Amino acid sequence: MAVLAVLFSAVMLLSVVSVRTEKHSLYYIYTALSRPVDQSGIYQFTAMGLLDDRQIDYYNNIDQKKIPKQHWMKEKMQEDYWEKGTQSRKSKEQWFNVNVNILMDRMRHNNSDLHVLQWRHGCEIEIQGNEHRFSKGIDEYSYDGRNFLSFDDAESQWVAPVDAALPTKRKWDNVPILNQYTKGYLEKECVDWLNKFREYGDQELRDGYGEYLSEPPIAIIAAIIGVLILLVAIGVTVWILKKKNIIGNKDEKRSMPNGSANYGRGSSA
Numbered sequence: 001m002a003v004l005a006v007l008f009s010a011v012m013l014l015s016v017v018s019v020r021t022e023k024h025s026l027y028y029i030y031t032a033l034s035r036p037v038d039q040s041g042i043y044q045f046t047a048m049g050l051l052d053d054r055q056i057d058y059y060n061n062i063d064q065k066k067i068p069k070q071h072w073m074k075e076k077m078q079e080d081y082w083e084k085g086t087q088s089r090k091s092k093e094q095w096f097n098v099n100v101n102i103l104m105d106r107m108r109h110n111n112s113d114l115h116v117l118q119w120r121h122g123c124e125i126e127i128q129g130n131e132h133r134f135s136k137g138i139d140e141y142s143y144d145g146r147n148f149l150s151f152d153d154a155e156s157q158w159v160a161p162v163d164a165a166l167p168t169k170r171k172w173d174n175v176p177i178l179n180q181y182t183k184g185y186l187e188k189e190c191v192d193w194l195n196k197f198r199e200y201g202d203q204e205l206r207d208g209y210g211e212y213l214s215e216p217p218i219a220i221i222a223a224i225i226g227v228l229i230l231l232v233a234i235g236v237t238v239w240i241l242k243k244k245n246i247i248g249n250k251d252e253k254r255s256m257p258n259g260s261a262n263y264g265r266g267s268s269a
């Protein structure tokens with residue numbers, strides 16, 4: 001029985017670790033404040049791209065320029081990528097200015113407090129051997145740090161967790177082509193960019209970027225150690241059980257009634 005269990009565990013562990021899965025992600029985050037804050041380093045509008053959680057580009061409302069944040073981005077992306085990107089970020093800045101005010105009205109908020117509208121969109125892939133697989137697409141808005149509206153990629157529709165988001169959900173769901181575009185962006189365009197950036201980032205990215213669910217040498221060694229520990233544990237358990245049994249029998253023979261514990265040692269009297 002024990003031998004079978006050990007063999008079974010070993011096979012299970014080895015089959016799990018023999019498939020190496022790599023995860024990679026590309027996200028864009030836009031953050032807009034409802035009004036300027038008079039503090040250095042705090043911008044009313046910022047945007048950035050993140051490849052495997054590392055910043056690859058950046059934009060703010062003062063410099064109004066999309067700039068590279070990795071040297072390989074600067075080297076590999078053509079001038080027109082940055083020009084188009086700058087135009088796109090500028091128009092998003094306008095969009096956010098208008099929409100943060102719309103949301104404040106809807107929430108009955110006024111300018112006495114600072115409010116924040118955020119948009120995050122992007123995709124994640126999983127790589128197993130040569131197989132690249134889209135695993136997740138995110139497109140979501142948050143207001144004052146709380147989820148406001150998010151895109152359900154599988155259902156191709158917007159999900160409104162708060163009442164104030166319902167008008168937006170209805171409006172956007174009413175233009176099916178918009179949702180198809182969003183789905184297409186997340187599953188195809190975003191994944192294409194992610195792969196392109198990973199290729200450009202090349203050596204740097206391969207040397208320790210990304211999240212490894214399991215890596216063969218260490219995982220296999222861990223599995224083997226695990227199996228050995230299991231074997232030893234089973235062996236020790238069997239040994240203890242056997243020993244206990246023998247000692248237990250002896251103890252039973254030797255054991256004496258409580259009262260005789262003091263026998264021969266002379267009690268206080």
Ligand SMILES: *[C@@H]1O[C@H](CO)[C@@H](O)[C@H](O)[C@H]1NC(C)=O
Nearest residue numbers: 107108109110111112113114
């Ligand atoms: C702004 O909102 C706050 C909190 O709801 C409220 O106390 C204040 O009176 C409002 N100010 C104006 C000018 O409406």
